[in-house]
Amino acid sequence: MASFNQRLQTALDSDLAFAFKRSPVAMTATTIFALLAIAAVLAPLIAPYNPFDPATLNLMNGFTPPMEANEFTGQTFTLGTDDQGRDVLSTIMYGLRISLFVGVAAVLFAAVLGVTLGLLAGYFGGWVDTVVMRIADVQITFPSILIAMLIFGVAKGLTPVEARDEMAIWVLILSIGLSEWVYYARTVRGATMVEKSKEYVAAARLANRSPLAIMFGHVLPNVMGPVLVLGTIGLALAIIAEATLSYLGVGAPPTQPSLGTLIRVGQDYLFNGEWWILFFPAVTLLALALSVNLLGDWLRDALNPRLR
C-alpha cells in the first residue's frame, strides 16, 4: 500500500508528466478546460439562476445588456439576458453541462463501440473483419450531420412527443457517437493487427489464454495510446457536432439550450447590437473546443515516441 505514493511519484516522473510540465500550451489549455468543466459540473450550485426552469423566468428581463439594469424590472445580469429573459451566464454554465455531457458521453460511446469492434475485427480478421469494415464503409459514407439527422428523424418517429426533450440528449449522444466510432474502429483495428503479430501475443497463446483474455488483457492496453488521442480530439469534434446540430435545430431542446442552441438564438440578434447573446456562448464554445484540441494535439505529440 505504500505503493500509492510511489505510483503517484512514478506518474509524476513519467515522460508524459515531464512533457506536460514543460509545455505552457498544455498547462494553459488544461487550466481553461478545467475551469469550464468545473463551471459546468457545479452549475446548479454556483449559477446565479436556473435557466432550465421556465417558471422562474421573467420575460420582461429579455435582452438585458451585460451589467446594465433592465428597463422594466431593474434587474442586472453579469453577461446580460437572452430573448427569453434567461441570464446568459447561468445559461452558458448549464449549456456547458449539456455540451460537455453530450461530448463526453458520445466519445465514450463511440470509443467503447469502436474499440470493441476494432479489436474484434483486427484480432479475428476474416469475415468478422469484413463485416465490421464494410459497416464502417457505409457509415463513413454519411457525414456526421446526415447521420445525426437520420437518427433524429427515426427517433422522432419512434418516441412519444413527451419523451422527446429527455430523449434529445440521448439521441445526440447516440448520433454523434455513431458517426465517430468508425475512427476508433479503424485505428484500433490497425493497431490490433500490428500488436497481434507481435510475439507477446503468441506467448500468451502458448500460456493457453482465451482470445478474449488476450484481446482485452494484452492488446487493448497497447492500443490505448492512439485511442486516447482520438478521444481527446473526438471530444472537441463531438462538442462542435453537438453545437452544429443544435444550431440546425435538431439538437438540445430550446427550453434546455446548449451552447449551439444559444448561438442559433443569438445569431438572430447579431445585427441589431444585442451582441452578447451570441458572443459569450460563441467564445465559450471556442474556448472549450480549443482547449480540448490543444490538449489532444499536445497529447498526440507527447505520446509519439519518435517526437520525444
Added chain:
Amino acid sequence: MTQSPVLSVTDLVVEIPTRRGVLRPVDSVSFDIAAGEVLGVVGESGAGKSMTGSAVIGLIDPPGRIASGEVRLNGARIDNLRPSEMRRIRGKRIGMVFQDPMASLNPLLTVGDQLEETIQVHLGLRRAEARKRAIAALEEVGIPAADRRIDSYPHEFSGGMRQRVVIALALAAEPEMVIADEPTTALDVSVQAQIVALLRRLCRERGAAVMLITHDMGVIAETADRVAVMYAGRVVEIGPVREVVGAPSHPYSVGLMGATPSTSGDAASERLKQIPGAMPRLLSIPSGCAFHPRCPRAFDTCDREAPPLLRSGSSLAACWLCSPDHQHLVQSATLPEAIE
C-alpha cells in the same frame, strides 16, 4: 599507409542536447583512413559507430551536432562547411551505404529515377547520358539485364539486388571515400558474402577509402585492413586487423572476440567467454574508463581517469594497462584466458 590519409578524423565529439542532459554518443574519436584502405569499425549496438559515420558525412539529425574536433577529407576540413558546400561533397566525394536496403530506396521512384537524379546532380550530365551512366552503374554492381531493370521500382528487386542498387547509388559519382554502415546486417549469409565482396572489389578498383561499420567480427576479420573497436562513444582500440582481432590488447576487445562463437576451431564444446553486464547508457557513462565496471582487470586508476590511446604492439589501445607506468601490472598477471 605512408601516403596522406583520405579521411582524417581528430578528436571528434558529437553531442545531443536532450531534456535529461547532453548526450555524447561520440567522444574524442580519432582515426585516419588511407586511399584503398578498409577501416572496419566494430562495437556493440549503441557504441556510436553510426553516429561517427553520420558526423563524417555531416548528416547528424538536429539537435545533435559536432561539438568539437575535426574531419578532414584529403586534408581539407569538411566539418564546418556550409550546407550547400557539404551537399556537393556528399554523394560526390563521400558515398554512404545504409543498413536496410528495403528502407534506403524511395519506393515511389524507379531505380533509374533515383540513379539519374544523383548522377545529374553530381556530374552535371544531361538526362540521356545520365541514363547511360546509370545503366553502366547497375551493370557494374552485377544486376543482370540492367537496361531493362533500370525502370523497375525498388520493390521489384530482392533484398540482395536492392543492396546492390544502393551501392550503385552510393558509388555513382565515384567518391574517394565510402562509408558503409552495416551494409549486410539485413541480408542472409550467402548474400552477405556477395555484397561484401562487391563492395571490396569496387572500392579497390577505384582506390576509394572505406569505412566499414559492422558488429560482425567475422566480416571485419575477412574484409578490413585496420579495425577500430568502439565502446560507449570512444575508440578503445585501433590497429591492423590481425592484431586487433587475433591478439587484442584492450580487455573489451579481448572479451568481444572471446564471446564471438565461431564455425571453426575446436572450442565448440567449450563455454563462450562472457563479459558481465552490458554497455552503459549514454546518460550514465561511468567516470574514468567507461569499461571499468565490466573490466576484470580494472584497478584504481581506471575509475578516475579516462585512458588515452596508448601504443600496444602495432595498434593503439585506450587502456591504462598499456601505459608504461602500468607495465608491471601486465607482467605480473598474464592475461587470463577467461574473463568471467
Added chain:
Amino acid sequence: MLAFVIRRVLQALGVLLVVGFISFCMFQFMGDPVEGLLGQEATEEQRRELIERLGLEDPIPVQFVRFVGNAVQGDFGLSYRLARPVSELILERLPATLELAFVSAIIAMALGIVLGVFTAINRSGFAANFIMTASLIGVSLPTFLIGILLIYVFSVQLGWLPSFGRGETVEFFGWRSNLGSWDGLRSILLPAITLGLYQMTLIMRLVRAEMLEVLRQDYIRFARARGLSERAVNFGHALKNTLVPVVTVTGLQLGSIIAFAIVTESVFQWPGVGFLFIRSVEFVDVPVMAAYLLLIGALFVVINLIVDLLYFVIDPRLRSDRAGSH
C-alpha cells in the same frame, strides 16, 4: 487492377443499396408529404387520392423496390414541393454545389499542402508553431460560426464582399459557373472559405504529420547522403511520399465538403443541392431528400473509387503483381 476496380464497384453498389435503404427508411418517419403538398384547406377526398397516386399505402418493401428501380433509371419521381422531376432539380443545382465544393477543396488543398509542408520543414520555427496553434482555432470553430463571422465582418461591417447567393454567373456549355465573372468570383469567396477552412486545417495538419514521418525515413537520409538538394529531398522525395495518405483523407474530405455544404449553403443562401435539401426537409419533400442522400452516398463512393485508383497511379507497389502476397 481490373479485378480491383470490379470489386470496388461491387462494394460501392452494396454501399449504395444500404444507403438507399437507409435514406428511404429515414423518410418513412419524417412528416407527412400529403400535408406538405396539399396545404391547409384540402379535402379528405383529395388527400386519399394523392396517397393512392403516390403509392404511400403500399407495403414498405414494395415502395422500396419501386424506389430502387426508379432510382437506377435516374428517376426519383417529382418533388412534392416544386412539382418537378427531382433529377432535374438536382442537376440544376448540382453545379453550384460542385463549384463551391471544388473551389473550397482547391483552397483547402493548396493552402493546406503549402502550409503543411512549411510547418513540417520548419518544424521548430516560430512561424510554424504559430500556424500550428492558429490552425487549432480553425478546427475549433464550427462552420456556421465562421460563416456568420465572415458575413458580419466582410459584408456588413466592411461591405467588401456579397453576403449571399451566387451573384452573376456565366454559362459554359450549360454549366452555370461563378468562375467566369468578377462578381461571381467575389460571391464564391466567402462561402468557399467558410466551407474550406476546416478541411484546410485538417489537410495541413495531416500533411505536416505525414511529412515529418516521411522525413524520418531512411530513404530520405539516403537521399541527403547522396547530396541531393534540400529542395529535391523535400519536394521530389518527401512530398511525393506524403501524398499517398493525404490523397485518401483529402478524397474523403471532399465528400464531407459536399455534405457540409448544407450548413454553408444555408448560411450564405447558396443555391446548391444542400440548400435544396434543407428546404426539402422543411417541406418533407421525400423524393428530393432521398435523392440527395443517395447522391451524397454516390459521390462518396465515386470519390473513394477515384482515390483508390489514384493509389495505383501514385504507388507502384500496388501496381505490382505480387500485391497479394507478403
Added chain:
Amino acid sequence: ETLRWARAGDSLTLDPHAQNEGPTHTLAHQIYEGLLQRDMAGEIIPALATDWAVTDDPKVWRFNLRQGVKFHGGEEFTADDAVFSLKRAMKPTSAMKELLASVADVRKVDDYTVDIETVGPNPLLPNNLTNMFMVDEGWTTANDAVEPQDVANGGENYLVRNTNGTGAFMMVSRAPDEKTVLKANPDYWGKGEFPLEVTEIIYTPIQNSATRVAALLSGEVDFIQDVPVQDLERADAQEGLKVVKAPQNRTIFFGMNMGDSDITADNVEGKNPLADVRVRKAMNMAINREAIQKVVMRGQSDPTGVIIPPFVNGWTAELAAYPTPDIAAAKAMMADAGYADGFAIRLDCPNDRYINDEAICQAAVGMLGQIGVTVNLNAQPKAQHFPLIKNKETDFYMLGWGVPPFDSEYVFNFLVHSTTDKYGSWNGTRYSNAEIDALVVSLATETDTEKRNLAINKIWETVQSEQLYLPIHNQILNWGMKDNINFDVQPEDQPHFKFMTFSN
C-alpha cells in the same frame, strides 16, 4: 430604376392558377392581372375590368373589360380570354377553384363584356376575383396548357415556366429559389395611371433571416419583406434605410382540446383538465401579452383577446379586450378547478411559420409554468405541425389565422363549427355545440346584414365566454427598404411594384 427585392420564400410556380399561396401570387401579380385587384391599401380597384355591377338578376355579375390591352406576346385581351381564364381557374386541377365554388357559369356577352352567374346571390364575389389572373386563350391553348398544372400529381405544363400576362412587368429570366429577373412592360396599359417607376426587378429569395437582413444592410438588395423584428430598429436606424409597417390580417393564438373527456398530451389520468373552463380562463389570465409584445415582438404586434384582427366584420373593442395577467387569481381558479398542484401538458408549436412563433411558445411555457402548468414544448416545422391539428392529434397548439374575406363567418366555418365534412376542419378544440353550429351555418344564407351581425355577435360571445382559444396578438407586417423608396405596406403582404415610387 432597378429594384432588387428579397423575401424569405419563392413563388412555387408560374402557372397563375396552380397554387393559392402568398409568395406565388406576389410574383404573378407583377406579370399577370385579374379583372380586379387590391391596391396597396387593400381596396379593390379596377384592373382588366373597368367597372362591374350586379345585373337585374341578383345571381349575375356583369364586368366591362378594358379595351386595347395587349398581352406581353402582343395578343389582344378580350372577353374570350376572360371566360377562358375563369373557366381554367375552375378546372379540377386548379388551386383557385374553391374561390369560384359559387360560380355557376361564365359567359361572354360581347368582346368586352363578361357575365358571371353564381348559384345563389353572392354579394362578395368581387372579393374572390382579385387573385384570379387572366391568361391568353390562344397562347395557352397553342401550348397545350388548358388544364392548370396538376401540382398534387407532380404535373407540369408550359405555363409553369413561361409567362404571357398583361401586367406591368415581363419575365426576363428565372432560376427557382435563386433569382428571377423582370423588366417593365413597354406597352403597359396603365401608363399614366400608375407610377411605373420601377423598370427592372431582380427578385432573390433569401430564406435565412440574418442573411436577408445582412443583404439589406450591406446594400445588396433594395427591398425586403419579412424583416426580423429584432432588426427593425437597426435597419430603420441605418443611414439610407427605412422600415414601414402595417397591421396584418392574421391573429396568433393557442387552441386547447376542451371537447375530449381525456387527453393524451397531459399527465392527468382519466380527466381532461382543459375541459374545465376555469382552467382555460386561468391559463388565459396567466399569459402576459404585453410582455410578449414588448420583448418577443419588440412592439411589432397588437395584443388581443379575440382571434380576429380589427378589419374583420364582427370585431369589437370589447371582444379584443384581454385580462391583465394575474398569477394569484389564476392560481386560485386552478385550485378551484381542482388543479392546485397544476398539471403537465404538451404544447405543439410551429417554428417556421409565424413571426417568432417558437419564441412566443417558449414565453408561454414560462408564463404557464407560474400557475403550475408544466408545458413541454414541441416545436417543429410547419410541415409536421399542421397535420397534428388537422388530424386532431394535438391537444394544445399554436395556430395563426388570416381572414381574406374580412368576415367572421370564414373564421367560424373553420375554427368554431364542430368538425364535419364541410365545416370545422381546423377546429382543434373539439368544441361541439349544435346551437352554435346552426347559427354558423345560417350566416351563409342570411342576407339581412343586421340579423347576420347579431348572429355573429352571439357566436363571438359564446366563443369568448367558453374561452375556446387563447388569443395572443395580431401580427404586424413590415417591409424594409431604401430610404428613397416610397411604398406602403399592403395588408395582404402583396407588394405591387407598379405602385412604387422613388424620391431622389
Added chain:
Amino acid sequence: MTAGPRPALVRADHLGRVFDVSKPWLNRVLEGEDRKLLHAVTDVSFEIAPNEVYALVGESGSGKSTIGKMIVGLLQPTAGDIAIGESPRTGRSTRLQMIFQSPFASMNPRWRVRDIIAETIADPSIDRGARAGELLEKVGLSAEDAEKFPHEFSGGQRQRIAVARALAADPDFIVCDEPTSALDVSVQAQVLNLMRDLQEELALSYLFISHDLAVVRYMADRIGVLYLGRLVEDAPRDALFAEPLHPYTRMLLEAAPRLDAFGREAPPPQGEIPDPIDPPSGCAFHPRCPLANRRCKTEAPRTLALENRCVACHAVEEGRSA
C-alpha cells in the same frame, strides 16, 4: 528421420505447411491465374531426444519459424504429424514452451515482469509472485525485478526474462526461435551460456532455430539444414561441420565469415534464394548448385539415410560430391 538411440521426446513426421497466398477470387478469375500456394515447409521429419538440443539452420524464409510454431501448436500443420513423447499431440500444451526472437516484441510492455512470468504458470496451487522471483533469480536477475516493467531492462536482460517465462510452465521442451539474433555478441554469449546451463541443469530439450552457423555449432547436438522448406541435411554437429555433405551446407559454411580468415577472398556463393511461391523444379537448390546435372533439374532428391545422418542430394547419392 532416424531412430535415435533413445526414445524421442518430440517427433516430427513428414511435416508440411502450405500457405495460401492467392489473390482474391475475382482477380484470379479475371486474370486467369491459379491459386498460389506457398509451401513454407515440405516433408520435414526429425526427432529430438530428451535432453538433446536439435538445431534448425537456414536462410531467411526457409521455414524455420514455421516448423517451430507448428511444434508448439501456434500453427496447424497441413501435412504430417507431430508426436510429443508417446502420444500424438493434441492441442497446445504448456509443457512445450517457446522463446522468441525479439526481446522487445515478446513481452507486453504494459505488464509487470511478475505478471508476464506468472501468466505461463500452469499450476494454480503455486504462489505466483514467489515463483516469479525464484525464476528471475535462476536466470541471473534479482527477485525485485519482478515489479518492474520490461522497458526498464536491456535486451539481454529481457531475453533472460523470456527464458524465465518459458521455464515457468515447467516444460520439458523449449523451442528457441533465434533467441539471440537481436542481441550484441557480448550479451549473446551471456544468454547462450545461460541457456546451455539451464538445459543441463533441468534436463531440457531444445529446438534451437538460428541462421547463424556459429551459434548453432555452439548450442546444438544435432543440426538440420533447411532450404526452401525442405530438410536437406540432418546430422550430428561435429559430423556436419567436419564433413558437410550437401552442397548447400557446404555453401553456407563457406560463406560464413570467419574470425581467423583474415583477408580471405574466396569467390562468393552464386545467386539468391528463389521465390518460395514458384520454386525451381527438381531439387530446389539446383540453380545455385555447382554439382547440379540434368537429373537435379527434374527430379526432387529423396532423403538418403546414412549412418547417423541423412542428406537429400542426387550428387551425394551418385557419389559425385567428393
